[in-house]
Amino acid sequence: MSEQIVSQLDTFETQVRDGRTEEAKETLTTLEESFRSTEAENTRVYTRSLAAETEIDEDVVSAYSESATTIGIRRSQFLLQAATYLSAPDSFERSELLSLVESLRSAESTTTERRDQAKSAAQSATVPARPAIIGISGKRRLTVGERTELTIQVENVGDEATDELTLSATAGPELTVGQSTQNLGTLQGGSEQTVTVPVTGAEAGESSLAVELTVDDTTAASDAATVAVTGGAETTDGTPTRTATDSTADGDGFPVGMAGAGAAGVGAIGGGAALYRYLSDESEPESDIEE
DSSP states (O other): OHHHHHHHHHHHHHHHHTTOHHHHHHHHHHHHHHHHHHHHHHHHHHHHHHHTTTTSOHHHHHHHHHHHHHHHHHHHHHHHHHHHHHHOGGGSOHHHHHHHHHHHHHHHHHHHHHHHHHHHHHHTSOOOOOEEEEEEESOOEEETTOEEEEEEEEEEOSSSOOOOEEEEEEOOTTEEESSOEEEEEOOOTTOEEEEEEEEEEOSSEEEEEEEEEEETTEEEEEEEEEEEEEOSSBOTTSOBOOOTTOOEEOTTOOEEOOTTOTTTTOOSBSOTTHHHHHHTTSOOOOBBOOO
């Protein structure tokens, strides 16, 4: 996948240099999808490496940890700045965007090399039960009264079976959470389970859905996902009010208005495309690893 991402970055760079904006937008969307496809594997390898670090070379774990905790932020910076440039070229210097492309291209190659080394080392180690939240996906922008389901991917990246697992989900007043506590039973080594959590927009604003895995009331893993809720009151001209996080999209649905958004809220692992998708009204897997 790394070679594919590097190739897509090459294509994007050429399209930007040639001023082929519409083609560059399509490539940017393809890149976001490629980033997403690597996020679960990054989380999986990172978590297992941490659990096995007493059995494998500390330098291997440290090197991958360094890359893994920065690649998501680098990806988010690139996606946001690229979307800003392609939507409003005058708002961002092309040379700065191309510099981001070069930096990300190098980081992708380094991260893949270090991930492969850590994965190989961790596979040869014996790892106790290690439940992890690999990702959260689902619609991240709701209107008041709208219901959706967030999908949570849980996996035991260790070799031994877990004890009984409980998943709990809580949120602020902006969201009503259904099935806030679910018993998952045990997970065999290397197995995974998909859990759905229904949520409904309760009031306008932004809420963090906190997800936690526990074993015997002890936290084994945690994650968080941001959901924005719009609607409710109207302005004096009769149009719906908008939250501070609302973004604007042009006719083809390409996200604009991202300038200044930064990489806030992006997890260290699995957050590379998070804010981009959040502003684009798409899925946003994020993961925070319990060490």
